[in-house]
Amino acid sequence: MDESIGVRIRQFRGKALTQRQLADQAGVSVDLVRKLEQGGRQTASIASLQKLARALDVDIADLLGRRHGVPSSNPASGIVAIRRALTPVDDLLGERPPEAPGGVAQARRTVEYAWGAYWSGRYELLTSMLPSGITELRATARASDEATAQELLARMFWVTGCTLVHLGQTDPAFVAIRAALAAAERGNDPLLAATLRGSIAWQLLVQGRYTESRDVALTAARALEPSGAVTPQHLATYGSLVLQGATASGRAQDTQEALALVATADEVAQRIGVDRADYETYFGPSQVVMQSVDVHLSCERYTEALTVAKRMPTECGLPQAARARHLTDTAVALARTGQRKRALTALLNAERVGGKDWLKHQSLSRHTVSELLDHDRRLPLRALARRIGVHT
Structure with missing residues (x-):
């Protein structure tokens, strides 16, 4: 049986904390805790879930059921x-x-x-x-x-x-x-080492260590800041690190800094002009749009996320997993703005692009499906839920 986030919060909270004490320690509203535990909401923003996980002294992977x-x-x-x-x-x-x-x-x-x-x-x-x-x-x-x-x-x-x-x-x-x-x-490849520092920043992001994530990414970026003529690989590595810093700032709810960093990354992407794949990392106009959507989602700016998503280039240079991730992010924004049929379509497209093996390991898509099930019990959604292991 696929337990909800609310069930796991209640189990981790136990008798040690009341709902209000948990909300106070996490810095979220008691109404959010209550609705999650009672099933009135199936999920919340990543930032809020990270705060709850920290207050419960558990890894967010345990809270989301991702392990x-x-x-x-x-x-x-x-x-x-x-x-x-x-x-x-x-x-x-x-x-x-x-x-x-x-x-x-x-x-x-x-x-x-x-x-x-x-x-x-x-x-x-x-x-x-x-x-x-x-x-x-x-x-x-x-x-x-x-x-x-x-x-x-x-x-x-x-x-x-x-x-x-x-x-x-x-x-x-x-x-x-x-x-x-x-x-x-x-x-003997400093750009590979710099890119790996960006991946460390991504892992810190996943762990909810947003300030450290931003600082690791931007420290590595400063060491590569372009001066004069540099190779496209150098530009792409630098831009990717700046974009990673933007994502971390977004998760930390620093919208102003996040959007400023996105703008800097966009300038680099426009200078390159095309989507590139260097060191197993993708950077260019498509990646900037994808991460811009992520920033707006993190800050619960769902309408803005959908506006930015429309800028995704027709000839998207992202790999399957990244394209599926972008579709999943778009589905979240659609669901949160009440556009549930379009959200389901986006999820089905994400499954088509990424495959069910990819989708079933993505907590965001699973929780979005759970959220949609509260409003729609028809066969296409229930069939998708079964395929990715969401209890119906």
Whole structure:
């Protein structure tokens, strides 16, 4: 049975806090707590949910019901296997590390396949291949003197961290991204290391550490601030870091700073002129629109979010998962402005683009479906709910 946020709030609150005490500690209205617990509301803004999670002393993944395992008959796959691969103890046991099975060329193919699966939203496939992939890339880096081997290891740790975030596993995800940065700094590509700092900022955002997220992103951006002629990759990396800072400011409810940073990122995107994909990171006009919508959603500016969403370029250069995420964000804004039929259409399009495996691991889409079910019990919505595991 898919428990609501309200049920989980009530369970975590227990007898330690009254509804009013929880609301006071979280800095939200007692009416919001009451409506969530009574089922009058199925969700709230991410900022409010983060405040409630902090007051309850739980991870937001637990509050949202996002922490997932991926059961399998293969003991070498799944979350537990990934954790083991991330935290080896062979050095403590005095064991000789395994030799690199395929060298740098094979390692590159493994990393590219993993990222392809990630951008296609195939998280269950990733949990089966990441444990062996981490071991393979670590062995390759140990056996090779090439900086490229360290950079490939960084990219493998990075895709592992990103996958774990989507499965609600924030602690091992942070272990993975810090390992990615350490490997990148042993390489010879400062733009890769800077991009990884942006990914650390994203993980801090997911954890509700908004000020730290903004500061990490903008500190990295300042180190790359363009002066004179720079490469498009440099511009895109800088713009992406600024946009990450904008997203964090939006989650912190600093609308003015967030929109100012979005404007700066937009200037960079217009200077580049096209959507780019560098270092597994997408930046350009499409990404600016997508994150602008996110900022407005975070600040509960739903009408403004829909206005910005209309600016999405026809020839959108975003990957499947990002396009599905944008459609989900649009669905939230439509639902909150009472446009429920259009919200359902946007969710169905998100499922078509991202696939049901992607959609069922997205708490925002699941809670939007729950919200729509309060007003619509017809077959298309109920069928979508069943496909992504929402109790009807």
